[in-house]
Amino acid sequence: MSEESEALFRGLSDAVVNLEEEKAVELAAEVVKKNIDAYEAVDKGLAHGMDRAGRLFEEDEYFVPELLIAADAMYAGLDVLRPHIKADAASEPGKIVLGVVEGDTHDIGKNLVKIILEAKGFTVFDLGRDVPPGDFVKKAREVGADIIGLSTLMTTTMPGMAEVVENLRAAGLRDRIKVMIGGAPISSAFARRIGADGYSANAVEAGELAARLLAETRAAGARAVAV
């Protein structure tokens, strides 16, 4: 990697973590102009910056507004770079179906999780908020998802989470699709009780959890193939 590309990647990462949207766009355009690998610029630049912002969030240096603005910068840069990413550059991304369970319209948490997951390279199918349990399973089947992510702020919707796990089982997909949950009233005890695969306390943890679950699924898949 040339010094020039390295400087650009660092610049992109800094632009995201410093919440500088215009700077991110400007540097992304430079990447394109100089024929530098766009996938690498996303991975080592924009996503790297989002990862740093996520760490600052965990350290209570950044809060929800800062993460949202960092994501604005990341997505603005991504818009410039995306058309130039070569199809074979990335490994097969993990697919995750995400949404807020029916009966709840609080989606700040879910939106943050989406940002973090996209920065981690996941393809996110965002069903939005107030999503009926059946829709999660339907979408997951349709797109061949690895993971379903459920979020809620309201205790009333917690049974809906259990229902998704149940629907998945009924559809015979429970072994293939992991379920992760989060939100203010949720605990790891609740996750265990309803048979979900994991719980995370915040968006950054959700990103790590998803990566772990995906690795587990793929390892299991590889084993299955070997057998």
Next chain:
Amino acid sequence: MARDLMTPVERAKALREGRPADRIRCVPSISNTAARVIGVRVSELRSSGETLARATIATYRRFGFDSVRVFTDLYVQPEAMGSKVRVPLDETAHMEAPAVSREEEVETLVPHNPYTDGPLPVLLEATKRTLDAIGHEVPVTCGVEGPFTLASLLVGADNISRWMLRKPELAHRVIGLAYEASRQLADAVIDLGSAPNITCAMSSSTVISPRHFREFSQPYLKRLIEHVKGRGVAAVGLHICGKTAGIWRGMADTGASCLSIDNMAHLDEAKAEVGDRVCLMGNIPPSEVLLQGAPAEVRAAAFKCIREAWDSPCGFILASGCSLATETPFANIDAMMDAAREAGWPVRPDILATEA
């Protein structure tokens, strides 16, 4: 289990004057669970002042807690100012869409009129009826939204976030408008002889930084509370959800007399930092313990809170960390009240000595 020997008003007075009392004060923050007490649907509380009052009064009589709050959900004020709220038949209402989604629309926002707009007349009527029925024996308050939270619910959390960082003047304009609305509702509540109880969920450090709290929320809360106190209300409660350790001083600086601490923060730390300036209340987990736990767990959690903060210099009220879920079992609310009765006052030494 021991019965209460004093009314909440008598108890509060005795504690204030350092006289003996029958027990430590206790407030499970009950909202729509009140519908279950009188067997109506949750949505009925929001649509009739008579029903909301009947439910509120019956709930107080059923459990005997120390402060009554007339409250249904956080969305009555946003709704009165044009936000779209969905009201399910038998569940808590929730936000569908903010009143305004673009900067250009901000000019269209006007403070609500508490006597005519949205569900506010229902809230005021319920407050009046509740006050008339039980106001002589228990403090009756009415929920009023903190300006920053109301602003977020009017323009959406995304917008207010972006504007705080990119267009601070615009953010201040919206929050100023929200202040004016909350001030008017507070005045209407005070005119009835009640007191506002202020909740500002979005001020939480789980959402915004302490720096943004100091710039965009605290000054407005302070103005609101100073106004309320200027009108002769002595006790003003302030609740902020989630993490708050970094903003306790700022919360105390608003002039609030009582801070309600969420279960994501620690009572003993709050006591050390601001216990000499404000009464503290908290913080049994509403979901994990009060909704999903058994009475024995509620009792243990209550004693833990009591151990942490019973001797807070300006007073302590055993409370839930946040509003209770509608389906919270009565047995758990009873267990919480009974824990306060068991603790008595001064708190029984063996309860203070036991480890959870």
